[in-house]
Amino acid sequence: MSIFLEKLLPVCSGDISSGKGQKLPAAFHDYPLIEDLINLLNKRNGFYGFESALHVFPFQTDGEEIGLIDWNDNSLWIECYDDLARNALFFAEDVFGGQFCIKQKGIYSFDPETGAFEYLARDINEWCKIIMEDYDVLTGYPLANAWQKKHGPIPVGYRLVPKVPFVAGGEYEPDNLYLEKSTVAIKARANIALQIRDVPDGSNIQLRLIDKD
Template identity: 80%
Template sequence: MPLFLEKLLSVCSGDISSCKEHELPSGFHNYPLINDLMTLLNNRNGFYGFESALHVFPFETVGEELGVIDWNDHRLWIDCYDDLARNALFFAEDVFGGQFCIKQDGIYTFDPETGSFDYLAEDIDEWCKTILEDYEVLTGFPLANAWQKKYGPIPVGYRLVPKVLFVAGGEYEPDNLYLEKSTVAMKARANIALQIRDVPEGSDIQLRVN
């Protein structure tokens, strides 16, 4: 097992799914790092880390736990972003629903409020190393910890979403967060991302929230 993958798994939960036999849909083979992802999921088929701030999807859906296959069904939420969220394979998320994904040249983050991708690591092992080195920022652990101390555990299938969007100046504070179903949260923020996609940085904008 790659070094940093082993280190990350040592501080995370056990498998979400006990299944170890995976058959990839044809479209998944288009990603050069798909074997890296399969190594991850074959060693730990979905898991939580840092008090549920990090959520790695299992390969297949298990009850309320959506799997990678279903999470990447474009009809679920990806198409809501028009073309902004395409050409990526989403496999994990932070406490706010910010996504980690595979693209053709590495591992990226995807901001659900802006629909923007940012390069993070060249492969899964480097992603694990980066998470371990900067987990407070990359997973939102401090806020996950503070919110759960006040309100209780985050249920399966939910993330903490800002009442006032971060992109609109919302504060990174527990009182600005509420529980929302992951799919609902992604669809709602897709609406925002499409409104601001062509707005120059620093410009004023009046957001319409459905």
Template identity: 60%
Template sequence: MAKDALFFAEDIFGNQFCLKDDCIHTFDPETGLFDKLAESINEWSGIILEDYEVLTGYSLAHDWQNIYGPIQSGYRLVPKIPFVLGGEYELENLYLARTGESMRARADLALQIRNIPDGASIKMDIKD
């Protein structure tokens, strides 16, 4: 799903930014989909600065740290109910997880739902 992309940054939720097809894209690990965000790194940095609250998850990360303390390097805020399945961008729906573990779980979800049409019902089976 993520072939031919050079990843260089990610937000607090583990959504990633990458170079792909000579442009800057976002990559959603829950769906495995890319969205073009900018034509250049300069344009990307301007977009990030203009909308950092949404594009980085700053507000939720700040609120989390006020309650639970610093978020260590290598950790991300991960949704209990995945965003792609209707999970809310709220503290109550988030937990702290190692980045690698989170990416593996979300990649597994992306592989399971990639051929399911939008709006279809699915059953989520959570395993240890």
């Protein structure tokens, strides 16, 4: 029984896309937790939580609301990371566009500025548990709340992105955040990840930032 999933859903939005019981491409079924994910989306077909800080993708794209299948299309953004973002199924994101994904050994986070994966949970139910226990850190809720009090709601398809990248010392403060379309933001940050992929920890870095599309 997914007890923590059942506890998370009541504090989140309703379905953000119509239609349940949809099929996912055959390639998605190579991931061991795919049935967990299908169960989640059949209960709530995409949703927002913690004042839009948490965003779970629905099955299919619906208007401006991008779906799981399109988000995991390599040509959309994954190939921009070269080989850094491969072998993962991305199903949710925090307010900064940090990704949550399924890999062969469980649920991981993916940092869009470094291209690094970090293990979080063994399955979707445990992921729901740790989200509820530590949503301030894992979703960025405090900054989402503070930014929206000043600027208004985050529109569909957008995330809050640091003006000065966090990996370059940018502060976790509302004044260091701006609104950007999710696809534009994550592709721009792939450029950062590729620049620092072979730089040892603690080294000085000089980033070359690309113009937004």
